[in-house]
Amino acid sequence: MNSSARTWLGIIASIIVIGLMIWSMPLYFITPKGVVLPADGDKPAYTGPVNIYDQLDVPFSAETIGVINMRYHTLSSSLATQETLVNKAKEIAAAAGANGIVASIGSTYPNTPTGLRVMVLSGKVVRTSDSHN
């Protein structure tokens, strides 16, 4: 078998092996990440729906549970992307004992390197005595 044939066999074997290696590589999933920084320690988790407020309509009696900061790596600022971020924020807020979020959403692009571009949700999480939509 001449050198050319051996080389082609080697290339085919490499493609198969490397293909299998790539297939078996671990998968990483991009999901929103964040934290509630509690104002006064742990609170029991809240199991009901979490509402989104802005500064003007947050109930007067709302108790601040803490500060929420979220980051979501995305190259798109679509409504679907924002919804993903907000849903995750609600999950984290509820785990911290809050039933409301007063926050704003922004982004770090276009001046940021691609790998660091994120949608940002920042604000506070609150507990109200009566919730409304």
Added chain:
Amino acid sequence: MRIFDFLNVLGFLTVFCAIMVFVDWFIRRYRTGHTEERKFSLLVEYARAFFPVFLIVLVIRSFVFQPFRVPSGSLEPTVMPGDLIFVTQYNYGLKVPIWDTTVIPVGKPKRGQIALFRWPVNQKMTFVKRVIGLPGDHISYVNKVFTINGRVETQKLVGDFQEDLGAGRTQPVKEYIENLDGIKHYIIRNPNIPAQNFKDLVVPKGMYMMIGDNRDNSDDSRDWGFVPQEYYIGRALFVWFNIQFAPFSIKWNRIGTKLFGSL
């Protein structure tokens, strides 16, 4: 998402060269004959030449150390923008490249260590920060001073410091020495930025809290949460060079700066 960073691509190149050399050797070994069969193709010749180089670099880069360039000032004044740091790859376990699996668990991150880890927000990116919270810790941050498990991590004012904002810009801040469980290190705080206080944050099991030494200008766990143990890559030990390009500068006095232990 699969990560195709430098180490993984180097791994694939090493495997490719190894297979090319092996297949060529195997066929020649068991099919002796005409002299023509012993000639190597150009590709196999290159594979034979590059394979040992790739393998050595792969082993060193996977299991011994890697260089890492710090792009931002979040660890000022300990690590300055433009610092090239020496990061060991074995402190938090020996990991097989490509599969990123720990085969030999060596140790876990300890409080006060400066560690390199995959950013939980986008695992393709790697960050360098200081470990502040271990699994199960109760952490409070009031008036820019940490209290961990009831112990106040005291700070002592050193004096004024010029924070490097990049592009030749600086801003005046205050420098302190923080005593973090016996590890004394410098931090900077900006008196014009209010504290984002929190009380009794609990670090979940298997997770760590990371913080920048530039307390008021650091994108860290306070912004995106905790880091899982399996995301840790290595520990920063010292600065081996410093270079910035806009504007161009080399800070020769940064070479050899220790990043571990106490002051």
